[in-house]
Amino acid sequence: MKRIGDFFLFCSGAHVPLLRRAPTETNKYGGIGATIFFTGLLAAFSGGYALWCVFGQLWSTLLFGAIWGLMIFNLDRYIVSGMKKRNKFSSEFLIALPRIVLAILIAIVISKPLELQVFGKEIRQELIIMEQQVFKTQEENVLSRYQHRMNELNGEITLLEKGIQTQALRRDTLQKIAREEADGTGGSKVKNLGPIYKAKKADADSAEIALQRVTLENGALIAGKRKELAGIDSTFKATLAQLDRTHIDGLASQLDALGHLTEKSTPVRWANWFITILFITIETAPVFVKLISARGPYDDLLEAHEHAFIIYRKEKIEKREREYEGRMMVVR
Template identity: 45%
Template structure:
C-alpha cells in the first residue's frame, strides 16, 4: 500500500523527501497523482482503439497505445508539477494556470474521440453502411453526369431524323387519302372517277412516297449509327460503374464523419456526446483544479524554501566566480 502511495506521489510530480516531512499533504498529492495516472491509462485505451482502427494489428496497436499513454501521462505530470502556489492573489494563479488548463482541455478532447467512437460503435456501424451507399451513388451520379450530355445530344439528333420521316409519312398518307376520296367520290370534286384531278393527286402522293423513301434511305442508316453510339455509351457507362471499387468505408476518418452526422441528426446522441467530452475535460483538468482550489500548505512552503535556497545558492556561486575573475584580472593587469 505504501509503495502505491509513493507511486502516486511520483505521478503528481511532488518531491518525496518534502512530502515525508508534511504528512498532512500526503492525501492531496496521492489524489492528484492518481488522477494523472488514470488519465494516462484512459489515454492509452483511447489511443489503442484509435491505432487498432488504423492498423488492424493488435501488437502495433498495443505498442502505440503504451507510447501514447506515456506521452499524455508525462504531459499531465509536467503540467501539475510546474504549478506553484503563491501567497495571496488567487486570481493570479488562475491567470498563470490558464495555458495549462487550455492544454488540458485539448488533451481531453483528443483522448475522448476514440472512446466516443467505441461507445457509439453500433450506431456508427449502421450509419457507415448508409454513408458508404451514398458515396457509391454519388460516384454513379458523377459517371451519369458525364454521359447524360452525350446521350441527350444523340437522342436529340435521332428524334430530329425520326420527326422528319414521320412528317413526310404523314404528308404521304394525307395525299393518298385525298386521291382515294377523289377516286371514290367521297371528297374533292365529289364525282366518282379516276379523272385528271385524281391523277394529279395520285402523282402528288407518289412524289411524297418517293421523297419518303429517299428520306428513309438517308436517315435510317444514320439512326442506326446513332443507336449504336447510344449502345456503346451505355456499355461504357456500365463498365465504369462495374469498375467502382466498393472498399469497406470504416476507417477512423469515416467513423468520425459518421459520428458527426449522428450528432447532427440525433439530439440524444449529441447530448450524450457533449456530456462525455465534458466528463473527460473535468477528469483532465481535475489535478490542475485541485491544486488551484486547495489552500497553500506546508509542502508549498517547504518547496518555496528549497527553491529559494537553490536560487540564492546559485547567485552566491555566480557572485563568487565573478569576484574571483575580477581578482585574477586585477592581479595580471598590475
C-alpha cells in the same frame, strides 16, 4: 495496497521523501496521482483506437497507444508537479493558466477517438449515406462528360424519326383521298375510277415511294446514331466500373460523419459536448485540485527545502567569489 498508494504518490509528481514527513498530505496527493494515472490510461485507449481506425494493425495500435498514454501521463505529471502553492490565489492562477489551457487541449485531443467509439453505430449509418452521396456525385461527374453528345444524338434520332412519321402521314392522307375519290365519299362525290382518281392514286403512289426512300435513308442514319449511343453507354459503364468504390471508414471520414450527426441531431450534439466537457474535467482536475487546495505541511517543507538549496547556492557562489578575489590580490 501500500504499493498502489506509493505508485499513485509517484504519479502525483510529489517528492515522496518530503511527503512522508507530512502524512496528512498523502491522501490528497494520492488522489491527484490516481487522476493523472487514469487520464494517461484513457489517453492510451484513445490514441490506440485512433491508430486502429487509420491502419487496423494490432501491434502498431498497442505500441502507439502505450507511447501516447505514457506521453500524456508524463506531461500531466510535469504540469502538476511544476505547480507550487503561493500566498496569493491570483498569482497561483496566473501561473497555472497556461497549464490549464494545455490540459484543455489535451482533453479535446484524447476525447475525440473515444467519442467516435461511443457514437460508432450512428457514425457507420452516416458513413453509408456519405458513401452514397460520394458515389452519386462521381456518377454525375462521369455522366456530364457524355451527356451533351448523348443529348445531341437523341435529338437527331428524334428529328429523323419525325421525318419518317411526317412522310408516312402524308402517304396515308393521299391514300385516303384516292380511296374516297374511288368510292364517291369524297373529292368529286362521283363513284368512279376515272382520270381524277388515277391522278390522286399516282400522288399516293409517289408518297409511298418517297416514304420508302426516307425510311431507308433515315433508318440507316438512326441505326448509326444508335450504335454510337450504345458505344457511349458502354464507355460510360466501363468508366463507372473503374471508379474508386472503397468504403469510407477512415478517421477523417468518421470525424466528418460525427460533425454531420451533431449538425442534424440536437441530442447527439449535446451528448458530444458533455463527453468533451467530461474529459476536460478529468484532465484539468489535478490542476484545479492543486490550485484550490489549501497550503499544507508538504508545501511548507518543499518551500523550506528549495529555500535551503537557494541559500546553499548563494553561499557557494559567494565563497567562490571570495576565493577568486583572494587569488587576484596575490597576483597583484
